[in-house]
Amino acid sequence: MIGNDIIDLEVAASQHTWKRKGFLDKLYTPQEQEIILKSDSPALFVWALWAMKEASYKAHQRKFNLPRRFNPKDYCSKLDDIRDNYILGTVNIGECLYYTEVHRSIYKLHCIASQERSINIVEYHTSSIDSIKSHLITKISEEQNIKPELLNIQKNENFIPYASHNGKPVCSKFSISHHGKYSAYILALTNC
Numbered sequence: 001m002i003g004n005d006i007i008d009l010e011v012a013a014s015q016h017t018w019k020r021k022g023f024l025d026k027l028y029t030p031q032e033q034e035i036i037l038k039s040d041s042p043a044l045f046v047w048a049l050w051a052m053k054e055a056s057y058k059a060h061q062r063k064f065n066l067p068r069r070f071n072p073k074d075y076c077s078k079l080d081d082i083r084d085n086y087i088l089g090t091v092n093i094g095e096c097l098y099y100t101e102v103h104r105s106i107y108k109l110h111c112i113a114s115q116e117r118s119i120n121i122v123e124y125h126t127s128s129i130d131s132i133k134s135h136l137i138t139k140i141s142e143e144q145n146i147k148p149e150l151l152n153i154q155k156n157e158n159f160i161p162y163a164s165h166n167g168k169p170v171c172s173k174f175s176i177s178h179h180g181k182y183s184a185y186i187l188a189l190t191n192c
Contacts, residue, residue: 001115002058002114003062004055004113007109007180009107010107011180012047012179018042027072028049029076029077049077051109052089053072054111055098055100055111056075056098058113058175061160088100088101098113099113120188120190124136125182125184126182128183131183136176146165153176173187174186174188
């Protein structure tokens with residue numbers, strides 16, 4: 001299963017004061033707090049670790065069709081490799097391990113999570129959630145050989161999105177995310 005999260009760094013900086021009392025304790029394990037506080041760019045790692053947790057949560061929720069319950073301190077993040085434009089890491093949720101890739105620019109972070117270290121995906125970014133859904137439907141229609149106008153994006157009882165055709169699910173191996181002025185999706189290029 002896969003998940004993703006996107007963070008508009010400008011919005012994150014303007015709306016959240018990660019330095020306020022109790023913020024880090026509420027969301028991050030002691031080990032994660034150490035990563036943040038010892039970093040040269042603590043705000044970057046606040047949001048990178050958050051994106052890793054959120055993307056992994058989406059993959060985990062989808063894998064087990066779980067109801068919404070996001071408790072970030074239950075998800076333990078570790079960093080494996082930090083470069084100028086990406087951060088590789090892992091997130092443990094119970095017995096499950098998710099590999100994460102955080103792609104970064106000066107404007108945004110986009111994290112992909114999967115239980116496989118390397119997956120074949122389509123990744124698409126834009127500033128419009130409507131454009132994301134339209135582009136995703138086009139890609140799924142190509143993969144499934146179904147006319148795009150016959151596909152819909154819906155959510156199941158646990159608010160997990162899937163594509164349907166004539167009321168029946170045809171693809172669920174994707175994840176949509178939006179924050180601020182950025183939207184993104186990932187679609188696994190395997191049987192939906």
